[in-house]
Amino acid sequence: MEAVNRQSFRDKMKSYQKHPGSFLLLLLVLLAAVFTVSVLVFLVGYILIHGIPYLKPSLFAWEYTSENVSMLPAMINTLFITVLALAISIPFGVGAAIYLVEYAKKGNKLVGVIRVTAETLSGIPSIIYGLFGMLFFVTALKWGYSMLAGAMTLAIMVLPVIMRTTEEALLCVPDSFREGSFGLGAGKLRTIFRIVLPSAVPGILSGIILAIGRIVGETAALIYTAGTVAGAAGFFDSGRTLAIHMYSLSREGMHTHEAYATAVVLLVVVLIINGASSLIAKKFEAPRK
Amino acid sequence: MNRVKEKIMELVFLFTAVISIVAVALICIFLFANGYPAIHKIGLWEFLSGKTWRPTNQIFGIFPMIIGSLYVTGGALVIGVPVGILMAVFLSRFCPKKLYRMLKPIVDLLAGIPSIVYGFFGLVVIVPFVREHMKGDGNSILTASVLLGIMILPTVIGVSESAIRAVEQSYYEGALALGATHERSVFTVVVPAAKSGIMAAVVLGVGRAIGETMAVIMVAGNQARVPHSIFQGVRTLTANIVMEMGYAADLHRETLIATGVVLFVFILMINLSFSLLKRRGGEK
Structure with a gap:
């Protein structure tokens, strides 16, 4: 395509003189691109510049007190709830995707329903998950504000993400792999676990990374499920994650500096997550093409 | 033995797939069941079109x-x-x-x-x-x-x-x-x-x-x-x-x-x- 309409820069300028409308459109498109990029650069830059000076060692003290407002317990809680939510969500998400791709027959009505509900789940805003978690896990199951209630709520929230990415990854595995495995006498289960799943690992991994990103940044779904108690928490204790910690700090208005510092940590985590996911995408998708 | 295992695992996968249906159903049931009493007491129209939200006076309009x-x-x-x-x-x-x-x-x-x-x-x-x-x-x-x-x-x-x-x-x-x-x-x-x-x-x-x-x-x-x-x-x-x-x-x-x-x-x-x-x- 490029070879066909190769134009010199001067030809292009001449053409724009004849078509001012086109030039205007070009300007608008460029403007939108510049706007998007500068918003991101400004946001990240502003928070890093204002936040990094406040990253003091006392913010990473082992114990939280109202003096040092340490974020370390919140970081531990975030790690804990992420692992817990993923431990619940990955088996179900991957299992569901395996059923949809490997077992379900075409035209199966159940598959249609599963797809619709998964799509519905991915469209539900986090505050609704939070309400549901509060009504179901906290109140009806009487778990109280707890890490477990928060993790269960998050697990449902990220389930569609893991399901969808795993499904796509499984669909990408060529049928010849399965046929080869069957041909060598392997059963269906063996084929799935030994042949299909291993080749789908990169896709599944990228889904998990996406899920981690959502969990780490989540606030609305956790306030009324995991609660806002500062300090490292066990399964049935209430505890705040880093995002909620930051919300509490910026709400109170007394700890703006510490809120900046927390924002820096959150941003760094997000940067690492995004970097990891594009690294995986590059590493595993390049040779396939 | 193998065939039984295959069958069981298929059921397990089916079970995991059905979870998303269960989740949506639970969310709907719990939200609607817990929200309905208030709407019933206040009246759907009053609730939706009420211009005043004053919980201390028991006035609930979410317009x-x-x-x-x-x-x-x-x-x-x-x-x-x-x-x-x-x-x-x-x-x-x-x-x-x-x-x-x-x-x-x-x-x-x-x-x-x-x-x-x-x-x-x-x-x-x-x-x-x-x-x-x-x-x-x-x-x-x-x-x-x-x-x-x-x-x-x-x-x-x-x-x-x-x-x-x-x-x-x-x-x-x-x-x-x-x-x-x-x-x-x-x-x-x-x-x-x-x-x-x-x-x-x-x-x-x-x-x-x-x-x-x-x-x-x-x-x-x-x-x-x-x-x-x-x-x-x-x-x-x-x-x-x-x-x-x-x-x-x-x-x-x-x-x-x-x-x-x-x-x-x-x-x-x-x-x-x-x-x-x-x-x-x-x-x-």
């Missing part, structure tokens, strides 16, 4: 919050949709490959930033800016709209980009062959052909904006009244739930859950129209 959500979402669309679609056009039809490799991660990063960080950014940058250079105390519909407009950008960009990329190359080539410039071909032929995909992107953006909670709470002012100008504060449905759930009891608590039900119904309608649009786009 200001519905209006608030709609205003803020509308404002977000005014900013997010044009920029998002233009950016999608840039990414899919203007941008050289090398630049694309740099821009795509930027859009992804925009999608990955937690809403609480967006909210904080709005609080420390946009709110003071509006307060000093425009009108009011900065916590306003305008501020929330700008912030939400930025937040829905990646959604709008992502979905419309893939819609524009899905348009057949021959459309574009045909327009060029007829003598149209590159820009004209893209905007009068390719973009209209991707119309339903782009509409789906807008609808998805609406869903994100109307469901956004934490970022909005931090910049919108949260006054439960019908606003008269875009410089006034406003409370959204989502904010109403988070602000008061912490201390609400009895009927007050039930009305907050009912607020969630109203939001949920909005979202379900948006989801439905999104999948209808997507299906229509897919058929072409």
